[in-house]
Amino acid sequence: MAKDLVHPYMPNSVPAIKKEMLAELGVKSIKEIYESIIPKDLLYKKRLDLPEAIRSESELKKHVMGLLNENITTEEYTSFLGAGCYKHQIPAICDELNARGEFLTAYCGDTYSDHGKMQAIFEYASMLGEMLDVDVVSYTMYDAGQAVTSALSTALRVKEAAGRPKNKVLVPATMDPEIYSQACEYLRHKATIVKVAYDRETGLMDLRDLKKKLKGRDVAAVFYENPSYLGFFETNASLIAKLAHERDALAIARPEVAALGIMESPANLGADILCGDIQPLGMHIQFGGGQSGFMACRQDIKLVEQFPTYMYGITKTANKGEFGWGRAMNQRCSHGSRENAKEYFGTETGLWGITAGIYLASMGPQGMYELGETIIQNQAYLKKILNNVPGVKAGVFTTGGFQEVLVNFDKTGKTAREINKALLKAKIFGGKSMKEAFPELGESALYCVSELTTEEDMENLAMALKKIVGVC
Amino acid sequence: MGYFKTNRNYQQARWDEPIIMELGNKGERGILVPRASKTVRGKVGTVDKLLPADLKRKAAPKLPEMSQMQVLRHYMRLSQETIGTDINIDIGLGTCTMKYSPKINEQFVRSEKLSELHPCQDESTVQGILKIMYKLEQYLKAISGMDKVSLQAGGGSQAIFANVETIRRYHEGRGEGAQRDEIITTILSHPANPGAAATIGYKVITLYPGEDGLPDLKALEAVLSERTAALMITNPEDTGIYNGKIKEFVDAVHKVGGLCAYDQANLNGVFGITRAKEAGFDMCHYNLHKSFSSPHGCQGPAAGAQCVSEKLAGFIAVPTVEFDGEKYYLEYDHPDSIGKLRKFYGVPAVFVRAYAYIRTLGPDWMRAIGELSILNNNYMVKKLLDIDGLDLPYGKENFRMEQARLSWQKLTDETGVTTDDICRRIVDYGFQDYFASHHPRIIPEPFTPEPVESYSKDDIDEFVAAFTAIAKEAKDNPALIKGAPHKAALAAQIDESGLNSWEKFATTWRAYKKYVEGK
Numbered sequence: 001m002a003k004d005l006v007h008p009y010m011p012n013s014v015p016a017i018k019k020e021m022l023a024e025l026g027v028k029s030i031k032e033i034y035e036s037i038i039p040k041d042l043l044y045k046k047r048l049d050l051p052e053a054i055r056s057e058s059e060l061k062k063h064v065m066g067l068l069n070e071n072i073t074t075e076e077y078t079s080f081l082g083a084g085c086y087k088h089q090i091p092a093i094c095d096e097l098n099a100r101g102e103f104l105t106a107y108c109g110d111t112y113s114d115h116g117k118m119q120a121i122f123e124y125a126s127m128l129g130e131m132l133d134v135d136v137v138s139y140t141m142y143d144a145g146q147a148v149t150s151a152l153s154t155a156l157r158v159k160e161a162a163g164r165p166k167n168k169v170l171v172p173a174t175m176d177p178e179i180y181s182q183a184c185e186y187l188r189h190k191a192t193i194v195k196v197a198y199d200r201e202t203g204l205m206d207l208r209d210l211k212k213k214l215k216g217r218d219v220a221a222v223f224y225e226n227p228s229y230l231g232f233f234e235t236n237a238s239l240i241a242k243l244a245h246e247r248d249a250l251a252i253a254r255p256e257v258a259a260l261g262i263m264e265s266p267a268n269l270g271a272d273i274l275c276g277d278i279q280p281l282g283m284h285i286q287f288g289g290g291q292s293g294f295m296a297c298r299q300d301i302k303l304v305e306q307f308p309t310y311m312y313g314i315t316k317t318a319n320k321g322e323f324g325w326g327r328a329m330n331q332r333c334s335h336g337s338r339e340n341a342k343e344y345f346g347t348e349t350g351l352w353g354i355t356a357g358i359y360l361a362s363m364g365p366q367g368m369y370e371l372g373e374t375i376i377q378n379q380a381y382l383k384k385i386l387n388n389v390p391g392v393k394a395g396v397f398t399t400g401g402f403q404e405v406l407v408n409f410d411k412t413g414k415t416a417r418e419i420n421k422a423l424l425k426a427k428i429f430g431g432k433s434m435k436e437a438f439p440e441l442g443e444s445a446l447y448c449v450s451e452l453t454t455e456e457d458m459e460n461l462a463m464a465l466k467k468i469v470g471v472c
Numbered sequence: 473m474g475y476f477k478t479n480r481n482y483q484q485a486r487w488d489e490p491i492i493m494e495l496g497n498k499g500e501r502g503i504l505v506p507r508a509s510k511t512v513r514g515k516v517g518t519v520d521k522l523l524p525a526d527l528k529r530k531a532a533p534k535l536p537e538m539s540q541m542q543v544l545r546h547y548m549r550l551s552q553e554t555i556g557t558d559i560n561i562d563i564g565l566g567t568c569t570m571k572y573s574p575k576i577n578e579q580f581v582r583s584e585k586l587s588e589l590h591p592c593q594d595e596s597t598v599q600g601i602l603k604i605m606y607k608l609e610q611y612l613k614a615i616s617g618m619d620k621v622s623l624q625a626g627g628g629s630q631a632i633f634a635n636v637e638t639i640r641r642y643h644e645g646r647g648e649g650a651q652r653d654e655i656i657t658t659i660l661s662h663p664a665n666p667g668a669a670a671t672i673g674y675k676v677i678t679l680y681p682g683e684d685g686l687p688d689l690k691a692l693e694a695v696l697s698e699r700t701a702a703l704m705i706t707n708p709e710d711t712g713i714y715n716g717k718i719k720e721f722v723d724a725v726h727k728v729g730g731l732c733a734y735d736q737a738n739l740n741g742v743f744g745i746t747r748a749k750e751a752g753f754d755m756c757h758y759n760l761h762k763s764f765s766s767p768h769g770c771q772g773p774a775a776g777a778q779c780v781s782e783k784l785a786g787f788i789a790v791p792t793v794e795f796d797g798e799k800y801y802l803e804y805d806h807p808d809s810i811g812k813l814r815k816f817y818g819v820p821a822v823f824v825r826a827y828a829y830i831r832t833l834g835p836d837w838m839r840a841i842g843e844l845s846i847l848n849n850n851y852m853v854k855k856l857l858d859i860d861g862l863d864l865p866y867g868k869e870n871f872r873m874e875q876a877r878l879s880w881q882k883l884t885d886e887t888g889v890t891t892d893d894i895c896r897r898i899v900d901y902g903f904q905d906y907f908a909s910h911h912p913r914i915i916p917e918p919f920t921p922e923p924v925e926s927y928s929k930d931d932i933d934e935f936v937a938a939f940t941a942i943a944k945e946a947k948d949n950p951a952l953i954k955g956a957p958h959k960a961a962l963a964a965q966i967d968e969s970g971l972n973s974w975e976k977f978a979t980t981w982r983a984y985k986k987y988v989e990g991k
Contacts, residue, residue, distance in 0.1 A: 007837050009572050010844050011928035018844075021851045021929055025871075030843040033850060033871045037714045038746055048744045049614040053834025057576045060832045064824070068585035070600030077597070081590040084815055091503045093544045098769075099578065101558030102551040106904075107568055107768035109555060112896050113905040115961035116489075116553030117770050122979070123492045129980035130493075130533040135987070136979050140772065142626035143815045153671075182812045185637060189673035226527070235524050262519050264529050277815075286581075287601055288591035288816025289773060291626075299983055301974050311979045314988075315970025317962065322488065324966035328977055334667030336911055339676040344667030346629020347761065350771030354547075361492055361543045362502030365532040370505040373519050377508035380516035400522055424594055432592045455509040 074285065078457050079429040082404050082448025084144065084176055084229070085288055086258065086280045088371075089452060091362045094282040098355045107347075111326045118325035121312045121350070124357030128294060131257065131360065131368070132274050133265040135299040139310040140292045140353040141345070144277035145179045147293030148223065148254060149186045150308050151275040153343055154295070155221035155250045156191055157306040164248060166220035167191050170213055172205050173198050176229040177437040191220065203232040203397030205240060214247040221250040221273075226266060227259065230434070230446065231379075231404030232397045241270025250303075257281055258375065258450075259402045261368030273297045282359030283352050292352035308333055308343035371451055375403050378449040378458070385462045386447070391469050396444060403450065407431060409443040412469040416445040419468055426464040478937045482902035483959045485552035492546055493981040496538035503540060534982075553961035555904045557768070561931045563852070564898065564906030566875045566920035567662075567710055569740050569762035577765070577828045581821040591816035595801050601820055602800035606793045608827045609777075615739070615838070616756055617749025618779035623823060624789035626814040628737040628759035629664035631776025632704070634789050635733045635755050636668045637810040638780065639702045641787040642731060645808065652701035652730070658687045660709035661735055663910050674701060680914070685713045685866030693724055700730035707734070707751075708741065710909065710920055711865075712849060712872035722752040731755070731784075739763040740924055741846050741874025744839030748779065755780040763841070764826035775822035789813040844925035845874040848932060852923045853878075855936040859943045861886060865915050875922035877915050884917045889946040889953050891917040896965075897945070897956035901938040 006013045012021060018030075027033055035043070054060045074087055081087075098104065106117050125137035141147045152169045159166045169187070171180060173195040184193050194213060197206040205224060213219065222244040226234040234240070241251035252273045253266030258280040266274055274296045283290030297303045304311075313328025330336040334344045363371065383405045386394035391412035394405050409416055416433035423430040431447035438444065449458070507513075516522065538546075556562075562570035580586065589598055609621040625631035636655070643652045655669040656677045666676040677695050679687040692703070703725045707715045715721070722732045734748045734756035740763045748756040760766055761774040768774075778788055790809045791802035802817070830838065853876050856862055861883025864876060880891045895905045909918035923932050945952050952958075955965075970976045970988070978984035 007833070007840065009574065009833075010837070010840060010925045011931075012844050012848060012925070013840060017929050018847065021847055025847075025850055025854060030847050033846055034714075034745055034843075034873075037716065037871050037873070039716045039719075042716075042719060042746045042750050044617075044745060044747050044750060048835040048838055050611055050830060050835045050838060053837055054831050057832075060576060060828060061579070063831065064580050064604075064828050065583065065585070067600045067604055068580065068583055068824070070603070071585050071589055072593075072597040073584050073588040074590050074593075075584050075588045079590055079593075081592045083592055085591055087588070087590065089503075089506065091540075093502075093540065093547075095582070097544070097547045097551065099582070100548075100551045102554040102556045103770055104578075105556035105558045105562075105570075105573060105767045106554050106770050107557075107565055107570065108771060108907070109565070109904045111966055112957045112960045112962055113555045113899045113903075114553075114770075115484075116550030119489065119491070119553070120547065120550045121770070122981075125979050126491070126493050126981040127535055129982055130535055133531075133533070135983035138979075142630060145812065145815050146626070146630075178812045178815055182814075185811050186672070233524060233527055235527065238526065260529070260533065262523060262529055264527055268530070269526075284587035285590050286587050287589040287598065287820040289819040289821045291815050292773070299977075299987055301977075304977070305974075313971045313976075314978050314981075314984050315966045315968070315976065317964040317966050319964045322962070322964060323491070324962050326966060326968070326971045328971045328979065329974070330971075334663045334670075338663045338678075338911075339666035339670035341667060341670070343671045344629055344633055344664050346632075346664050347627045347759070347768070347774040348772045349626070349769075349774075351769030351773060354770060357492075358543065358547055361536050361538055361546070362540065363505070364496075364500070364502060364535050364537045366501060366537070367503060367505050368533060368535065370507065374506060374508045376519060376522045377512050377516050380522055381508070381512040384515060400524070420594065424597070429590065429593055429597075451506045455512050 074429065077427045077429050080431050080447040080461065081429050083432040083446050085285050086450060087285050087452060088258065088280050088450050090282055090284060091359060093362060094355050094358050097358050098351055103351065103354055111324050118312060120354045120357055122314055122325050124353045125312065127357055127360040131260045132267055132296050134267045134274060134296045136297050136304050138295040138307055139312060140349040141294065141309055142348045143291035143293045144254065145182045147275035147295050148179050149183045150343065151252045151273045151295055152183055152187060152221055152223060154273060154306045155252060157342060158250065158303055159220045161306065166218050168194055168219045170194050170196050170219055170222045172196055172224050172228065174203060174228050174230050175225055202399045203228060203230060204234060204236055204399060207236060207239065210243055214243060214249060217247050219247060219249040221252045223252040225254045227256055227402040230406050231401035232399040233401055235399060237266060237269040256402060259372050262372030262376065267298065273303060278352060278356040281356035283355060290352065292349035305332060308341065309345045374451040375449065378453050379403055379405060382447060382449050382458050385458055389462055389465045389469060392465060396441060403448050405447045407445055407447050414469065416443045422468040423464055428461055428464055477934060480902050484961045486961050486963060487549040487553065489546060489549045491981055492536050495546060496536040498537055500537045500539045502538050502543045560902060560904050561927060561935050562904050563921045563923045563927055563935045564904050566907045566922035567738060568907060569738050569922060569924055571765060571924040572926040573765050573767040577825040580824050580828060586821065586824060599800055602793055604827045605823050606795050606800050608823050609793060611830050612758065612777050612779055616779040617747040618756065619782040620780050620785035620788060622778045622788040622792060623775065623818045624813045625776030625778055626819055627772060627774035628757060628776045629668065630813055631757035631778045632664045632735060633668040633671065634778045634810060634813055635757060636672060638755065638784055638787040639731050640672060641808060641810055642784060643701055652699055654699045655702050655704060656695060656700065657704045658709060659914055660711060661704065661706040662737060665704040665735060685711050686715050689717055689720055692721055696724060696728045698728065700725065700728050702731040702733055704733045704735060708873040710877050712874060712876040713866060714873050718751050737762060741842055743842035745842045755784055760822045760826045765829040766822045766825045773819045773822065775819040791817065841925045848923040848925065848927060849874050849876060852921065852932045852936065856939065859940050861943050861946065875920060877909065878919045879915050880917035880919060883943060883946055887946040887950050889950050891919055893953045894942055897942050897953045898938060899957040900959040903938060
């Protein structure tokens with residue numbers, strides 16, 4: 001087959017047009033252009049070692065979908081996986097609107113070309129601000145990992161700017177292990193991240209250990225998650241903030257956005273900076289690609305001036321009642337002042353911010369309440385029925401929780417991984433094993449429910465587990 | 473013939489749409505939520521029982537209460553007030569590589585076979601996506617000439633950051649971590665380079681261009697020492713001038729024991745023409761949402777590929793995707809790795825698009841991207857330079873690569889019309905506002921267009937014609953430009969002080985009501 005001369009993605013591949021443009025430039029070939037500016041020894045003379053082109057869209061579709069069809073999805077099997085990535089109902093209008101070419105293919109256009117985009121971003125921040133009950137919300141970040149890490153980094157800068165530099169931050173030993181490792185590498189040149197022990201009965205942060213570690217007044221921030229990565233509620237949230245403040249440390253909290261319809265915002269329990277992930281607000285799980293971070297705080301300039309990312313501010317126009325938007329106080333960030341900003345940022349997850357706004361506007365206060373209530377009820381029910389499976393202990397910690405149930409299999413004589421392999425045969429994705437991250441918890445796994453989980457799903461899981469542990 | 477228009481009499485949709493926080497009525501619902509079954513509710517009780525009292529929300533969030541169609545309509549209107557690449561000739565946003573994002577690829581990423589995969593599923597159930605990631609890594613190795621690729625970064629800047637963390641690990645491994653505390657970059661390299669270096673405490677040294685627009689080799693040599701950790705450089709920089717001495721730069725840095733990181737966020741002009749490997753680089757990175765065609769999504773979700781040479785392979789972010797001859801799997805066992813960069817495995821939807829893009833183009837059309845974007849750019853620059861008042865700093869005698877930074881200085885001197893004025897006025901012609909320059913603006917009154925391979929000769933001619941018309945307006949009626957835009961969604965200019973003072977700072981509606989409107 002002769003090589004095609006023209007490609008649909010490249011209009012000037014048409015030979016006559018190419019020739020006309022070359023003539024305009026007074027050259028015979030494109031090669032002549034780049035050979036005049038790139039030294040010979042830097043030119044790549046071979047053909048790129050890539051597979052030959054797949055010619056038509058239909059053939060491409062057959063090939064790519066052929067690969068994707070090798071996957072088995074959470075629509076085909078029942079999933080109890082969470083651990084930072086949560087499957088929820090996605091309103092159809094979220095998918096419809098974030099597929100609009102105007103939003104999907106816009107980029108960093110500003111106040112005048114992209115007025116609608118700017119308004120949508122501002123509205124996202126406004127609605128998330130209501131959920132968090134705070135006045136300042138950043139533009140979207142990469143994910144919760146970046147948000148937590150940048151929040152810790154912000155706290156260190158706040159203390160430095162105040163003339164009281166610190167070199168430690170405290171985190172719960174139960175925190176998301178991936179985010180812990182990310183933060184350690186990010187911050188190690190200027191701070192040590194110290195884990196505060198947890199109570200083995202309740203999972204809660206050990207307040208005696210916290211007090212001890214705060215004594216030196218060298219701590220910039222105390223971070224906690226609520227609910228924790230392992231699912232339980234941190235019932236001492238207010239006390240943690242109080243103890244941090246007494247020793248000149250900030251309190252940083254990571255709430256779960258899907259719980260905020262029923263749960264108090266950490267901002268009203270003394271936390272200074274909030275951070276987390278908005279993936280549950282309208283983003284598909286996408287093999288982890290739907291994650292998107294946020295940072296937020298009260299209207300306190302001392303905190304806000306240390307935020308590293310873009311923030312979209314509202315301002316008036318000459319017309320009464322009309323508003324426009326733009327990047328506010330941009331000197332703060334590296335796009336404004338390069339290395340003087342102290343922290344980089346870049347193109348992160350803007351479309352997910354707009355999508356989260358659409359989600360929150362659709363859900364409204366009642367929807368968010370019902371979401372939270374359904375999940376907390378399903379979580380409690382799962383815990384209850386799994387405890388009826390012999391040898392299984394559901395709810396390793398006595399404290400109640402949201403969406404995740406930590407389940408221990410020690411007495412079944414099977415590992416969490418073996419259980420998952422067996423569940424797979426019953427078309428169930430069992431919970432994520434915690435064996436490697438938390439070896440002290442034995443053969444435990446994190447089982448997650450949502451508003452999509454039905455009573456039948458949970459009963460089926462319990463039944464399958466009974467079979468696996470050899471009861472029936 | 474052709475579809476080149478000089479005057480579209482464009483008018484952007486102008487809905488004067490209220491802030492969503494002011495819309496709707498108490499009690500309206502946009503979507504209903506599945507509820508726990510009667511049995512479940514009966515057995516476990518309500519929120520009051522399940523949630524400790526002091527963690528229970530006291531006051532409901534003040535979200536809008538709207539019906540579904542009304543939410544849809546609000547956002548449809550906002551979308552009409554936004555100019556994406558799909559509806560304009562998006563040449564103006566230079567350095568951003570606003571190419572066509574093929575719609576067939578959107579079908580792939582919206583398929584349940586990707587969108588409903590959980591990252592913690594058993595590997596046996598995600599072989600398809602792992603294979604795509606693995607193959608993509610192999611393709612990027614071929615394109616860069618590097619030996620190992622990590623797809624973990626959630627964007628180009630995060631990939632730059634991954635390279636900085638890798639540089640630190642490398643020198644620490646050789647016992648020189650504390651000694652090598654300086655990273656050298658250039659003022660025309662992306663701000664994420666100095667930003668990422670400073671994030672983990674490096675001292676940043678910045679080189680400025682000489683008369684030819686390129687950083688000077690002697691200036692580089694003067695700052696090299698046993699303290700040099702790395703050079704982080706873009707080539708071509710935003711000027712589109714290819715630095716022919718790049719290999720000498722790299723050699724000089726290697727001579728003092730430093731590493732060299734190539735910022736190839738924008739690969740568009742060099743696909744298959746020149747690679748990081750031949751220039752001697754130790755590492756590079758690609759923005760997969762730029763040259764590899766993912767839509768930019770109002771600034772993400774993006775993805776960055778970190779590509780490194782063999783000696784740095786052990787340091788890159790985890791997990792990597794490996795293949796044992798039978799199955800694909802995620803490998804975390806890299807003891808020297810910089811660890812996690814992003815939750816889970818980067819942004820898989822962007823990988824699927826990049827994979828499909830490479831497969832549908834193959835080696836010859838991938839190279840054609842580079843060739844046609846070079847052709848388009850030089851054609852456009854030649855046409856633009858016919859405009860009186862527009863100039864090309866650092867010389868017109870040599871060709872440029874895929875983009876160019878021009879200057880309106882002459883026009884500003886003659887008419888008082890600045891690049892910021894023109895950037896607003898161009899919106900009246902139905903184009904995206906353009907990218908002037910990163911800060912600081914070392915080229916006065918900058919303008920940085922990038923006509924990638926997706927744009928036709930007619931598109932380029934229309935783009936040039938619009939600026940020709942504006943340059944004429946600048947002389948005949950500068951007030952028209954000073955007062956622009958006139959046909960955009962926003963009917964008047966904003967009060968910039970609202971963005972530049974803490975007194976008027978508000979990123980949410982509640983903050984505006986409390987702190988700005990109240991004053």
